[in-house]
Amino acid sequence: MQTHTPNALTDALPQEELFFDRPMSAYTTIKVGGPAAMMMEAHSAQQVARAIQAARQRGIPTLLLGNGSNLLMDDAGFDGLVIRFGEAFSQVKLEGNTLTAQAGASLMALSRLTVEHSLAGLEFAAGIPASLGGAALMNAGAYGGEMAHVIRHVDCLDPQGRAVRLQVKDIGYGYRDSRMMREGYTVLSACMELKPGDGEAIRRCVQENQMHRRNKQPLTYPSAGSFFKRPPGYFAGALIEQAGLKGCRRGAAQVSELHAGFLINLGGATGQDFRSLVAHVQDTVEQRSGVWLEPEVRIIGRRGA
Numbered sequence: 162m163q164t165h166t167p168n169a170l171t172d173a174l175p176q177e178e179l180f181f182d183r184p185m186s187a188y189t190t191i192k193v194g195g196p197a198a199m200m201m202e203a204h205s206a207q208q209v210a211r212a213i214q215a216a217r218q219r220g221i222p223t224l225l226l227g228n229g230s231n232l233l234m235d236d237a238g239f240d241g242l243v244i245r246f247g248e249a250f251s252q253v254k255l256e257g258n259t260l261t262a263q264a265g266a267s268l269m270a271l272s273r274l275t276v277e278h279s280l281a282g283l284e285f286a287a288g289i290p291a292s293l294g295g296a297a298l299m300n301a302g303a304y305g306g307e308m309a310h311v312i313r314h315v316d317c318l319d320p321q322g323r324a325v326r327l328q329v330k331d332i333g334y335g336y337r338d339s340r341m342m343r344e345g346y347t348v349l350s351a352c353m354e355l356k357p358g359d360g361e362a363i364r365r366c367v368q369e370n371q372m373h374r375r376n377k378q379p380l381t382y383p384s385a386g387s388f389f390k391r392p393p394g395y396f397a398g399a400l401i402e403q404a405g406l407k408g409c410r411r412g413a414a415q416v417s418e419l420h421a422g423f424l425i426n427l428g429g430a431t432g433q434d435f436r437s438l439v440a441h442v443q444d445t446v447e448q449r450s451g452v453w454l455e456p457e458v459r460i461i462g463r464r465g466a
């Protein structure tokens with residue numbers, strides 16, 4: 162297998178923007194993953210477009226990284242360019258009921274900001290440790306709310322690297338799904354429409370949601386949230402529990418005792434531990450209930466998905 166040498170992109174991108182061999186375990190909430198051959202912090206749309214184009218021309222795989230809260234990386238790392246949307250790409254503007262933010266903005270911080278302004282719509286997002294880009298792409302949601310309900314439009318790069326604005330009706334949102342995700346768009350920023358509401362009721366709703374999370378989710382362990390999508394008509398966690406898999410381990414990866422939909426890292430788990438636990442859970446649940454659990458978490462190999 163070809164390995165991309167550290168200087169594979171330095172002719173096209175400023176040397177000072179590239180970092181080499183950063184451990185992906187430090188950039189994912191599940192704390193798993195070997196080194197990324199190259200990584201850069203997004204700071205402008207033009208820079209991101211240039212990087213994607215340069216990588217494509219050289220056949221170098223790219224991975225767009227938000228807060229890493231829905232990713233399981235390979236123990237061997239990622240042999241390509243990781244473009245990270247974080248603080249350097251997180252400007253936020255609130256005008257009346259309209260909130261516009263860059264992809265690297267923290268979804269939880271946006272939720273807090275709207276609560277402070279008694280705006281309704283992002284209460285569901287209070288406990289989701291996502292970047293806005295990742296959440297808009299995957300249509301993150303909880304407690305009856307989801308990104309599709311608040312997004313007005315998204316500015317992105319299309320699969321050819323052209324800047325485009327997608328109105329919500331053209332995004333094809335579904336359950337943890339979007340056209341942007343299926344076709345390989347890059348989210349640069351999103352514009353959200355909120356509703357003026359009763360500040361006290363909004364605050365109470367957020368508190369109740371957060372309390373529910375604290376009681377029901379294993380938040381003291383590294384994880385990527387619910388590992389599997391909800392199969393139509395079922396709950397993944399309930400199926401896993403009914404299959405007797407609560408507490409089941411492979412190495413240091415475990416099906417949470419508290420919430421069977423969460424696969425947690427007990428400390429030092431490898432990608433391989435998680436992959437073999439995932440396969441065991443899928444096979445066992447299918448045998449017991451005839452339902453195949455599809456991961457919600459994006460499982461990324463050394464050369465990409």
Ligand SMILES: Cc1cc2nc3c(=O)[nH]c(=O)nc-3n(C[C@H](O)[C@H](O)[C@H](O)COP(=O)(O)OP(=O)(O)OC[C@H]3O[C@@H](n4cnc5c(N)ncnc54)[C@H](O)[C@@H]3O)c2cc1C
Pocket residue numbers: 190224225226227228229230231232246264288289290291292293294295296297298299300301302303346347348349380384385386387459
């Ligand atoms: C404790 C915990 C609780 C959670 N609860 C919920 C929940 O209630 N509901 C829910 O939906 N999810 C939940 N999640 C999962 C996760 O937070 C969401 O899936 C979130 O949308 C991922 O955002 P991210 O920025 O971390 O994306 P990442 O994990 O960094 O990336 C996820 C995917 O998005 C892509 N991506 C990231 N940024 C961009 C961009 N700018 N443009 C294009 N593609 C991009 C990546 O390439 C990858 O394919 C939870 C996770 C944890 C750890």
